[in-house]
Amino acid sequence: MHTNGTTxxxxxxxxxxxxxxxxxxxGVSVDLRPGEVVGLLGHNGAGKSTLIKILSGAYRPDSGEIxxxxxxxxxxxxxxxxxxxxxxxxQTLALADNIDAAGNIFLGREVLxxxxxxxxxxxxxxxxxxxxxxxPHFRRFKEPVKALSGGQRQSVAIARAIYFNARVLIxxxxxxxxxxxxxxxxxxxxxQLKKEGIVIFLISHDIHDVFGLAxxxxxxxxxxxxxxxxxxxxxxxxxxxxxxxxxxxxxxxPGPGAS
Amino acid sequence: xTAPIATTAPPPPSTASGSLLSKLEIDVRMLGMLAALAVIWxxxxxxxxxxxxxxxxxxxxSVQTASVAVMATGMVLVIVTRNIDLSVxxxxxVVGMIIGVAQVQWLPAYLGLEHxxxxxxxxxxxxxxxxxxxxxxxxxxxxLGIPSFIVTLGGLLVWRGAAWWVTTGQTVAxxxxxxxxxxxxVEGALGxxxxxxxxxxxxxxxxxxxxxxxxxxxxxxxxxxxxxxDAVIAVVACGAVLATAAVFNAYPMPMGSARTWxxxxxxxxxxxxxxxxxxxALPVLIAVLVGLVMTFIATRRRFGRYVFAIGGNPEAxxxxxxxxxxxxxKVFGLMGLLCGISAxxxxxxxxxxxxxxxxxxxxxVIASAVIGGTSLAGGxxxxxxxxxxxxxxxxxxxxxxxxxxxxxxxxxxxxxVLVLAVWVDSLYRRRxx
Numbered sequence: 001m002h003t004n005g006t007t008x009x010x011x012x013x014x015x016x017x018x019x020x021x022x023x024x025x026x027g028v029s030v031d032l033r034p035g036e037v038v039g040l041l042g043h044n045g046a047g048k049s050t051l052i053k054i055l056s057g058a059y060r061p062d063s064g065e066i067x068x069x070x071x072x073x074x075x076x077x078x079x080x081x082x083x084x085x086x087x088x089x090x091q092t093l094a095l096a097d098n099i100d101a102a103g104n105i106f107l108g109r110e111v112l113x114x115x116x117x118x119x120x121x122x123x124x125x126x127x128x129x130x131x132x133x134x135x136p137h138f139r140r141f142k143e144p145v146k147a148l149s150g151g152q153r154q155s156v157a158i159a160r161a162i163y164f165n166a167r168v169l170i171x172x173x174x175x176x177x178x179x180x181x182x183x184x185x186x187x188x189x190x191x192q193l194k195k196e197g198i199v200i201f202l203i204s205h206d207i208h209d210v211f212g213l214a215x216x217x218x219x220x221x222x223x224x225x226x227x228x229x230x231x232x233x234x235x236x237x238x239x240x241x242x243x244x245x246x247x248x249x250x251x252x253x254p255g256p257g258a259s
Numbered sequence: 260x261t262a263p264i265a266t267t268a269p270p271p272p273s274t275a276s277g278s279l280l281s282k283l284e285i286d287v288r289m290l291g292m293l294a295a296l297a298v299i300w301x302x303x304x305x306x307x308x309x310x311x312x313x314x315x316x317x318x319x320x321s322v323q324t325a326s327v328a329v330m331a332t333g334m335v336l337v338i339v340t341r342n343i344d345l346s347v348x349x350x351x352x353v354v355g356m357i358i359g360v361a362q363v364q365w366l367p368a369y370l371g372l373e374h375x376x377x378x379x380x381x382x383x384x385x386x387x388x389x390x391x392x393x394x395x396x397x398x399x400x401x402x403l404g405i406p407s408f409i410v411t412l413g414g415l416l417v418w419r420g421a422a423w424w425v426t427t428g429q430t431v432a433x434x435x436x437x438x439x440x441x442x443x444x445v446e447g448a449l450g451x452x453x454x455x456x457x458x459x460x461x462x463x464x465x466x467x468x469x470x471x472x473x474x475x476x477x478x479x480x481x482x483x484x485x486x487x488x489d490a491v492i493a494v495v496a497c498g499a500v501l502a503t504a505a506v507f508n509a510y511p512m513p514m515g516s517a518r519t520w521x522x523x524x525x526x527x528x529x530x531x532x533x534x535x536x537x538x539x540a541l542p543v544l545i546a547v548l549v550g551l552v553m554t555f556i557a558t559r560r561r562f563g564r565y566v567f568a569i570g571g572n573p574e575a576x577x578x579x580x581x582x583x584x585x586x587x588x589k590v591f592g593l594m595g596l597l598c599g600i601s602a603x604x605x606x607x608x609x610x611x612x613x614x615x616x617x618x619x620x621x622x623x624v625i626a627s628a629v630i631g632g633t634s635l636a637g638g639x640x641x642x643x644x645x646x647x648x649x650x651x652x653x654x655x656x657x658x659x660x661x662x663x664x665x666x667x668x669x670x671x672x673x674x675x676v677l678v679l680a681v682w683v684d685s686l687y688r689r690r691x692x
Contacts, residue, residue, distance in 0.1 A: 058578055079580035094578045096571035098638035099564070107568055108579035110561050117559040125479045144571075 007070045008033050009199050010086070010168055015054055015064035024050040025061070026223040027256050032168060037190060037200040039210030039231075041243055042220035048203045049091065051220070052170050055201070056088035057081035079108070085167030089174055091203075093157040097146035101138075102127040104145055105160040130159045134189075151182040158189065162198075169193060172203045187213060207243070211236055221246045224257025288632050288687065292647050295680075296654065303658035310661055314510035318537060320650075320657055321507070322443040322608070325542035326351075326601040327620060328649035331627040332553040333594035335645045336563075338628055339570040340590055341637035342400065342407035346414030347598050347624050350392050351617030352422035354602035358385045359431035359612020362438060378437040385599035392418065393595015397588035407591075415621065422614040432611035442608030443540035445516040451508045454538035458504035462497040469493055508536040542604045546646070549600065554642040556593075566590060570638035626673075627652055630680045651680075 008031035017025045025047045032038050042048050053059045055066065057078040066073045068084045075081050081088070095104050102123040111119040111126070124141060131138045135155040145153055154174070161169055171190070175183040190200055190213050204210050210217060211231060219226040219242040226242045229252030238249035248258035303311040310316060330347050337344045358381045366377050396414050400407045440447035449457075469489050476483045484492075512520060517535045521528055557563035565586045568576040576583050601620075606612050631648030633640030655676060659669045 056578070057580075077580060078578050082580060088578070090578065092574070094572065094575035096568040096575050096638070098571035099568060103564060103568070107564070107576070108581050110564060112561065117555075118561060118564060121475050121479050121481070124481065 006033055008067070009069060010055070010201075011067040011070075012051070012055060013065045013067065015051065015061045015066075017050060017054060017059060017061045023223050025054070027064075028220065028223075028225045029255070030218050030225070030228065032199045032201055034199060035194070035197060036215040037194050037202055037213050039214035039217040040201060040203045040220065041207060041210060041217055041239065042205065042226075043243060044205055046220040046243075047223040048205075048220055049172055050223075052088065052172055052201065052203055055081065055086060056170055057086075082109075082164065085165065086170065087161035087164065087166035087168070088170040089157050089161045089172065091173040091176060093153055095145050095153060095157060098144050100144055101131065101141055101148075101156045101159075104156055105130070105163055107160070109164065126163070127159070130163050131155065134159055150177050151179075151185075154178060154182065154186070158186075162193065166198055168199045168201065170201045170203070173205070174202070175204075175206075175209055183209075207236055207239055211239075218255075219243055221257050225255030226257045227252040227254045229253065286641075288684075289641075289644060289647070291687070292631070292644065292651065296647065296651055299651065299654050299658065303654070303661065307658070307661050311658055314506050316657070316661070317506050318510040318540065320653060321543045322540045323657060324650050324653040325443075325540075325546040326604045326608075327623050327627055327653065328546045328646045329549050329601045329604065330594075330597050330620065330624045331631070331645040331649045332550055332642045333590075333597040334624045334628040335631070335633050335640040335642055336553075336557065336566050336590050337407075337594050338625070338633045338635060339566055339637055339640045340587055341570055341573070342587070342590075343625065343635075344396075344407065344411045344591065344594050345621050345625075346396065346411040346418055347594065347601075348617035348620030348622075349415045349418035349422065350389055350595055350598040351602045351605065351620055352614055353392070353418040353425070354385050354389045354599050355606040355612045355616045356422045356425040356431065356614055357388050358382075358602065359434065359606055360425055362435045363431050363433075373436060375437065377435040378440075381435065381438055382441075382603055385603050386596055387599075389599025389602065390592050390596040393598070394588060394592035396595070397591025400591060401584040401587035419614070419618075422616075425614070428614055430611050430613045434607055434610050434612075438603075439607050439610055440541050441545070441603045442605070442610065443542050444608070445512060445520070447541035447607070448512065448537035448539075449541060449544065450538040451536035452538075454504050454508055454536070457539065457544065458500050461500045465496045465500070466493050504539065507539045510537045511535055512537055542608070545600065545604065549597065550642055550646050557642055562586065562589065567638060572638075623649075623652055626677045630677060632684060651676075 011029075011031040013029050015025055015028050016023065028047070028051055030038070030040070030051075040048050040051070050059065054061045055075070057075045057080050060076060066075055068086075073080075073084055075084065075086075078088075096107060099107070102120065105127055106123045111122045113119045127141060131141075135152065138152060138155060140148060140152070145156055148156070154177070158174075171186075174186050178186065187209075190202065194200060202210055202214060214231055216228060216230050217234075217239060218228040219239065221243065226246050227248040229239070229249070233251030234249055238251065241247045241249065242252065242258075246257055246259040248254035300312060330351070334344060334347070361384050362377055362381050366374070366380055370376055392414075396407075396410050399405050399410045436446065469492065473483055473489060483489075511517065512535045514532050517533050518528055520535055521533055526533070557566065565576065565581050565583075568579070568581060569583050569586060573583060602617070605616055609616065627649035628640065628645040629635065629648070630651055631641065631644030631646070633645060652673065655673055656669060659672060664672070
């Protein structure tokens with residue numbers, strides 16, 4: 001697997017976590033190298049979301065280590081992950097519906113005035129800038145995000161992730177709730193961010209979403225890693241076989257979950 | 260900052276042409292509450308033959324509202340985080356007993372009776388005791404994960420029982436004479452001059468505040484209200500402040516008190532008596548200040564933003580790196596602190612500490628917050644709304660007392676109004692969605 005010799009930007013080694021005796025993630029190792037988009041595939045319930053929640057600091061693994069730039073990283077809280085430049089766009093978007101776009105983008109990282117009060121004007125100005133780039137038609141800066149459409153809410157969640165100089169962007173099912181046009185926008189965005197050197201960890205259960213965007217794919221089944229492969233080395237059918245049957249094709253590096 | 264898609268400058272702020280209300284950016288809900296209050300006031304005034312809308316009654320109404328209004332500001336934050344506090348009346352009771360005993364027994368043992376330090380120390384004790392009780396309950400809720408309904412239901416019984424234990428049920432009286440100012444009355448009436456000064460300062464702050472907000476938004480190139488709209492708001496707000504001051508100043512001290520007051524200042528007592536204005540009462544001023552500080556905390560401070568974020572989506576708040584447990588514990592600590600302030604007000608007003616003080620206050624406080632637009636589903640609520648809610652509740656009650664309505668019927672009406680208010684509010688919310 002580590003054939004090209006570069007140090008992975010992020011490496012998760014032998015990660016395991018169990019909830020009430022059920023091993024949601026069982027000895028999974030994945031890595032993200034500079035400049036690449038990695039797709040994480042698997043059925044619903046394969047443990048994808050749990051794995052990325054460990055990387056984003058929402059869960060603490062029972063065992064296993066995370067390395068950032070080859071150095072051991074202790075990620076205990078979402079704040080820790082953000083300190084390492086790891087930002088996450090959750091499947092649920094994780095927006096506070098009663099708060100406006102600026103409040104959500106800066107949630108937990110508010111800009112304060114010299115008097116220690118919220119600097120809403122600066123935050124709104126920054127929000128207008130970042131939203132002008134992501135979604136030029138966005139106007140509803142003063143309304144709670146509950147009032148926004150699915151695509152607008154998605155832009156707010158994306159803005160929150162990229163505003164703070166993310167190095168690694170985790171996108172959990174970013175297109176699950178979107179229409180075709182908006183899905184295409186997200187795909188364009190992924191390629192754009194990749195060009196800027198942001199490493200993207202793209203989680204999906206839809207193989208078509210991933211194949212056009214990712215450089216490599218990792219497949220999980222029943223909490224275990226079936227295998228990882230460069231997308232050039234495998235066909236879509238072979239990857240489908242990995243997802244459904246757990247069968248690792250010759251072009252892929254098998255993991256502990258391969259049958 | 261990394262910007263993925265080519266930059267386009269945001270288009271110039273659109274001058275939205277909307278209705279008058281949207282131009283003024285006035286909270287329609289709040290306007291509805293003010294209208295309801297006006298209906299209640301005018302209705303009672305007609306039914307009582309013009310007794311309700313007199314300076315005397317309005318002054319009393321303001322003093323009676325103070326204690327519940329102070330606690331309602333804290334209840335808003337508690338309910339916004341999707342919690343509830345059923346123990347506020349009992350906390351008021353136990354804190355009231357503690358400061359009563361402190362003034363009558365503990366402090367005089369060291370300072371002597373009527374020492375000037377007694378009142379400040381009593382207030383300090385109230386704040387510390389209330390705050391600690393609140394923090395303790397908050398710790399049980401936030402860190403041990405016990406539902407707030409249960410913790411504070413237990414608290415209701417525990418602190419009410421504790422209030423009894425402080426003196427094994429005996430009432431403690433009288434309070435220190437300086438401390439009595441917190442209850443209003445003659446000691447706590449600030450007089451005409453002070454009232455006008457406070458009103459003038461308030462008007463100044465309103466105008467400066469509006470101006471600063473406007474300048475700040477203009478500097479960032481954000482859309483602003485039209486100038487005339489800001490002017491209308493300034494005139495209406497200042498007018499309301501000055502009218503309130505005028506009403507308070509139109510209520511004179513009773514003859515006996517006025518005579519004592521005049522003699523203490525060496526003023527000759529004329530044949531026809533003297534008109535000495537009560538002015539705003541200290542507990543009312545305290546309640547207004549608490550409302551301002553709590554509004555500042557809820558809207559301008561990071562803590563307030565976190566409180567609302569937790570109420571809107573607890574999981575999102577957690578994933579944003581907010582320390583949700585500590586925030587929650589602080590919310591309950593703040594609630595306890597406010598109970599301490601209310602304990603001072605109601606103990607001073609009664610001039611006695613009884614273990615029954617604050618009984619059923621939890622219900623009035625929660626009702627005030629809910630009538631004031633706080634959503635029990637969490638995430639929505641305003642401090643000003645809750646205080647207005649407290650005023651609506653108290654108006655209903657004292658109006659019915661004025662009309663001689665029996666206590667059971669009073670409770671029936673208040674209960675029905677609470678349910679009605681929440682129903683109307685839910686209709687309104689559904690319509691604007």
